[in-house]
Amino acid sequence: MPRPPNPEVRTRFLTIGRDTVHEMGFNGCGVGDITAAVGVPKGSFYNYFDSKEAFAVEIVEAYWLSIEARHGSLLREASVRPLVRITRFFHALSSDHAQKDFTLGCLIGNLSLELSHASEDTRQRISAIVKRWEAALADCLREAQQCGDFDADRNVAEVATILVEAYEGAVMRSKLEQSGKACRRFEKVVLPLLLV
Known part of the structure; x- marks a missing residue:
């Protein structure tokens, strides 16, 4: 037995x-x-x-949960203005990547590239994780609208999506170059342009 x-x-x-x-x-x-x-x-x-693909589904979820455990509170810190929270959250993510000299990239992005065409279960799990990430950012943007720090006419869901897309691109470029330059550009150029 x-x-x-x-x-x-x-x-x-x-x-x-x-x-x-x-x-x-x-x-x-x-x-x-x-x-x-x-x-x-x-x-x-x-x-x-059950399979290596089933393992991929579980590790990408565990990866996101570890990010939420370490940095999720940054997006919910009521004593900090919402746009500052978003900036601090992305900086914390970049600091994680810096610990490995920007050589690994984001597991969410890596598995998206490797498995989105080969494993429907993994693709769906990653898609759900990205939606959770975008929803957390959209919540902060909504709060920023309510306190007058973010244009009330902006579509917060769309901006949140663009933030994730731009950041994942910066992480991929950082992995390619094995340098934090792209992540720094995201923080210094992209975030200020989007968070107005």
Whole structure:
């Protein structure tokens, strides 16, 4: 009789295994690379995930939840003006990328490029995450409209979408150049242009 899955091992898959995919790319690593990093036999992977694609769905969700846990409060900090919150949130994301010298990119963007045509489940999960991200930004923009800091006629959902699209492009360029210049341009040029 097989042993039930161990929650601690599952957590390692969703952290260490996720980091392995982030570093090597989804197509650049196999199940063996993931299980070796986690420190479990290769066959045990399938005790936790039906497929490598199912694993991708779970790690991209875990990745976003880790961002929300570390930085989500920046967007909800009532004592700070809403547009400042948005600026601080994107700066915090860029600081995360700087810790790895801008070499990894965003797992959301990376998996979008690698899997959106190959895994419908992953594409849908990433799409849902991006919508959650945009909704959080739109909430701040709405608050900024209410306090007179943001043009009341602007479409907050559209601006939030453009912010995410522009930032993901900056992160991709930063990964390509292995430099933070594109993320700094986003903060110094794009944000001020959009948050008026």
